[in-house]
Amino acid sequence: MTLRVGILGFSEGNGHPFSFSAIVNGYDDTAFARVGWDGIHAYLRARKADEFGVGDVRITQCWMPDLKMAQALAAACRIDTICQAPEEMIGAVDAVMILRDDADSHWSLAEPFLKAGLPVFIDKPLCVRRDELDLFEPYLRSGQLMSCSGLRYAGETDGWRRAPDQFGELRLIRASVPIDWPRYGIHMLECAMGALGVRPVAVQRHAVAHGSVAVRLEDHSLLLIDALGATPTPFSLQVFGALGNAEVQIRDNFTAFRRTIINFVELVRTGKPVIAPEDTLLVIRTLIAGVEAEPGGAEVLVRP
Template sequence: MLRLSMVGGTMIYHGKYFARMYNGCEPELWAKHGLGGDPAAGRRFEDARIVKVWDPKREDAETLAAMCRIPQVCDDPRECGEGVDGIIFPDDCSRCHYRFAEPLWATGLPMFIDKPLAATIEEAEAVVARAEKHGVALFSASGLQYTREIAEARPRFAELGRILVAQAASPNELIFYGIHGLAMLWSVFGPGIESVQNVGEGDVDLVKYRWRDGRLGVQFGLETGRPGWRVTLFGEKGRLDIEVADADYFYWNLNRHFLDMVRTRRQPLANGEMLEIIRALVLAKRSKAEGGRTQSVIRNP
């Protein structure tokens, strides 16, 4: 049984959802403090438990611990690096939740820093540098990179011939939530983004990502809309629409990749791949601010 700590973001959506996946929950407390719905619904991990939790808001940590049966609420985040196999840092809506890793890098423990890794290129590169300095296996990704629907559709990709363009949409701000739209494109094409251009206006982003082999990804970002999770592939021989609806699966699969990393110390994504995603999103915002100017050559370190 793997033993995990959760640090920060405890009463935000992902923190609650992830904790229930690992530990289950007390139904009455879930109805009061959780995310609604059937408290027994969804997938569970039988091979890992969250055994420690810390949050700068101790009351939040105590509420999550009671709701999701976490035995220890820590007074200091450094305690979360003792007697565990890995550490989860849920998204806390600050876009800099990586800061909670600072007193824990020296443990060398595998870390899952929830999306987004950081809000700027410089911050993301600094996080990766810290992980490399301390030999930490690091993972950060959107759950939309690990969907059931795209995986099940993959055998049909060959029917399209060469895929020329993939199109996805996302709600909310481009880095914080737009990462999900890019994640779907990235799960189809993989790494190798060469340039980005954002010709959107106002609350709408219209981003073109060019891969090094010439394939294109198009992302619609609607800060005030709810476009749902969908990716459309356009190939030489046809079109394929994929709607992503099973959020429980992609949250489970995201965390399953983390657990595999805890066991093997092999990262699901290379550091350069995680940085590529952040660079693409940051440069897409910059392109829009500069009137749609193409931002070229998103490098890998």
């Protein structure tokens, strides 16, 4: 039986409704060429036909505040139904994915679906306020809600995930991303925690022109994340340990996103968290500590 998923978007600069939908449903090449997401279109065209699709999952409904954009998404990604309001999906889908990274919209969009008992995936960052995290927490713990950066599942870090002790005692993890700490710093928090199992305990912001955040880790090593604004910055991660060092640049969004979808489908089918709730809570509490920290100021502890 088809597992029906609804997609909610869109936020400025975030093409995830298009990429995630295409990975599941496939895409119409001509229609996709018209939507303006040339980078996404290029990496979709580079994949083989048998890499598309996730079992019997189908994106069947979509909603966006801009009807023309919703129509473009539906045409490009072969989605049957465009909803006039998000709540129209209740009763018509088995799960929803909220694919926009403006965290302030997440609770209001998710609440009707969570209260209706539907499984929900929310794009990063889940939230940047403690009061909203308190609202989301019961749903994370119950296995109804999943939220993460796709880079938690980045293929480029598979070797680290399989042998996290290969570096010996960690000394430094250094990362760069474009844009800002709340929306993009989370990529490297999630990537480092997912691949290396590190645990943040405190955050300090540097008094520099870009978003530079030092995350003190439980093992007394340091995770340094530089969010360099609207620049052509690679998603880069370097690890330095007592036994060696390594660097990756994360470019394969397709694999990371497809794995994210597969894991969400597992949650939908089992009703159990696929990421330990404490891990997601730790990611978001670290993110919030970085938002609360004053540039050049004292450390902010990562706390409930």
